[in-house]
Amino acid sequence: MASSDTANxxxxxxxxxxxxxxxxxxxxxxxxxxxxxxxxCPVHTGPIDLGxxxxxxxxxxxxxVTVFGFDxxxxxxxxxxxxxxxxxxGVMGMVMGRTILQMDEPDHxxxxxxxxxxxxxxxxxxxEEELVAVVVNELIDSFIDRGHADLVREVTFxxxxxxxxxxxxxxxxxxxxxxxxxxxxxxxAANWERGVAASEALRAYFAGVMEERRAAxxxxxxxxxxxxxxxxxxxxxxxxxxxxxxxxxxxxxTTYRATGNLLLALLTDRSQFDALYNDRTLYPQxxxxxxxxxxxxxxxxxxxxxxTTLAGVHIEAGAxxxxxxxxxxxxxxxxxxxxxxxxFREIRQHVGFxxxxxxxxxxxxxxxxxxxxxxxxxxxxxxxxxxxxxxVPHIAGMAFRSPLSLPVVFAAR
Amino acid sequence: MNEPLDVKxxxxxxxxxxxxxxxxxxxxxxxxxxxxxxxxASATDEERxxxxxxxxxxxxxSLWRGGVELPAGEES
Ligand code: HEM
Ligand code: SF4
Numbered sequence: 472m473a474s475s476d477t478a479n480x481x482x483x484x485x486x487x488x489x490x491x492x493x494x495x496x497x498x499x500x501x502x503x504x505x506x507x508x509x510x511x512c513p514v515h516t517g518p519i520d521l522g523x524x525x526x527x528x529x530x531x532x533x534x535x536v537t538v539f540g541f542d543x544x545x546x547x548x549x550x551x552x553x554x555x556x557x558x559x560x561g562v563m564g565m566v567m568g569r570t571i572l573q574m575d576e577p578d579h580x581x582x583x584x585x586x587x588x589x590x591x592x593x594x595x596x597x598x599e600e601e602l603v604a605v606v607v608n609e610l611i612d613s614f615i616d617r618g619h620a621d622l623v624r625e626v627t628f629x630x631x632x633x634x635x636x637x638x639x640x641x642x643x644x645x646x647x648x649x650x651x652x653x654x655x656x657x658x659x660a661a662n663w664e665r666g667v668a669a670s671e672a673l674r675a676y677f678a679g680v681m682e683e684r685r686a687a688x689x690x691x692x693x694x695x696x697x698x699x700x701x702x703x704x705x706x707x708x709x710x711x712x713x714x715x716x717x718x719x720x721x722x723x724x725t726t727y728r729a730t731g732n733l734l735l736a737l738l739t740d741r742s743q744f745d746a747l748y749n750d751r752t753l754y755p756q757x758x759x760x761x762x763x764x765x766x767x768x769x770x771x772x773x774x775x776x777x778x779t780t781l782a783g784v785h786i787e788a789g790a791x792x793x794x795x796x797x798x799x800x801x802x803x804x805x806x807x808x809x810x811x812x813x814x815f816r817e818i819r820q821h822v823g824f825x826x827x828x829x830x831x832x833x834x835x836x837x838x839x840x841x842x843x844x845x846x847x848x849x850x851x852x853x854x855x856x857x858x859x860x861x862x863v864p865h866i867a868g869m870a871f872r873s874p875l876s877l878p879v880v881f882a883a884r
Numbered sequence: 885m886n887e888p889l890d891v892k893x894x895x896x897x898x899x900x901x902x903x904x905x906x907x908x909x910x911x912x913x914x915x916x917x918x919x920x921x922x923x924x925a926s927a928t929d930e931e932r933x934x935x936x937x938x939x940x941x942x943x944x945x946s947l948w949r950g951g952v953e954l955p956a957g958e959e960s
Binding site: 548819820828834838 | 943
């Protein structure tokens with residue numbers, strides 16, 4: 472969710488196969504460097520080099536700040552009066568319009584309350600069987616008789632976009648256009664003009680769909696949004712376009728990566744694969760530990776509204792602050808053996824979904840989608856394993872991280 | 885034997901994330917207006933209750949024993 476103006480988003484490209492060429496070996500594991508910098512001080516001012524080269528600091532702006540410590544990240548996210556989300560107004564605001572992501576209180580609270588009911592776990596139950604399971608089963612159908620598959624290319628990369636399309640109630644014929652716009656919008660950092668064009672195309676497309684839903688409401692998210700009313704106020708068309716566009720980078724990119732990271736963790740540690748395979752009630756801790764160990768969104772941003780200090784470090788009013796969720800989630804002052812994936816660890820708190828008032832709105836959807844995907848894979852493929860003839864997969868990327876491929880074998884059926 | 889835990893939710897802070905319901909569905913529920921409510925404090929083991937309290941993104945959940953608030957992250 473980092474905007475490209477401060478983060479190095481070489482990894483922001485959407486297609487993992489394109490990404491392969493961009494992602495260099497040096498960003499395979501940014502964590503040793505993060506540990507080193509955190510040990511020096513949990514908060515740093517000035518440009519930081521995590522292996523991709525440091526950004527050039529703008530001498531006319533307050534020195535940027537990077538936060539590496541768990542407690543410090545939580546402290547910033549709790550204090551949303553001092554640390555503002557308006558930092559996202561720039562790039563994100565231009566492509567997406569004004570969304571809850573960039574609002575501060577009290578506007579944020581009011582706007583979030585309008586959309587929040589549609590994302591409660593009870594409400595999502597209606598989509599679990601008829602929709603998410605259907606999407607995953609269809610994807611598996613296409614390779615089940617083959618005995619091998621690349622789970623990134625053939626499952627994880629595809630299912631969240633299809634789930635969102637169906638939650639929005641889009642007609643099947645529109646899926647491919649929708650997914651293309653979603654990819655182009657999400658990779659706006661790599662190609663600005665294409666991203667802006669996709670944003671406009673989506674706006675025009677959603678305008679048509681909204682008109683239909685006003686005339687004939689259905690059981691879908693767009694119908695919910697055009698009808699919602701909280702304390703007398705409703706959402707304007709512009710607010711709905713913006714929110715729907717935000718769902719693409721926020722809900723598609725993230726869920727696909729999170730599911731891939733969990734699968735990689737399981738496939739490279741057989742005992743933990745077996746534990747979950749044999750006891751599905753372990754899923755919550757298995758998924759949350761994957762989000763701690765390799766959060767798909769490794770950095771989020773805030774801006775200081777006044778002069779302040781954090782962990783004894785002075786922060787100037789107006790400074791942009793990068794919160795390294797990945798570094799916070801592996802803070803050795805909080806977790807023992809932080810670099811290890813261990814679904815049985817005692818401390819389960821993490822900031823993979825953010826923290827504070829902007830904590831991920833889609834967390835229940837992401838958890839449900841990923842659970843259905845993993846359970847369906849288990850149920851249909853049986854005990855699948857990494858393909859012994861393929862290269863062992865690894866997680867790569869900087870602002871966004873996930874495996875580029877997950878080649879597996881299983882008993883064909 | 886320890887006295888049972890009491891769970892309190894600060895409604896001025898709770899923003900209805902539902903994170904507590906995820907970790908301890910037998911203890912927490914979301915009301916119609918989007919606030920967490922405690923349905924049964926004793927229905928979840930203490931370890932899970934602590935995870936739910938620590939995971940609340942706005943620090944709205946506090947745990948109490950015998951009228952005394954437990955410090956966050958206290959071991960047993
Ligand atoms: C595992 C998958 C996901 C991860 C790791 C994730 C991560 C995050 C993070 C870190 C934030 C906080 C951003 C900030 O404070 O600056 C956030 C916010 C948000 N997420 Fe997610 N997300 C995921 C899935 C989803 C899904 C599936 C949706 C919806 C379909 C979604 C919608 C949102 C929205 C709307 C916000 C903004 C909330 C606000 O500003 O109040 N996310 N997410
Ligand atoms: S986790 Fe906290 S903010 Fe979320 S519903 Fe529970 S009490 Fe409310």
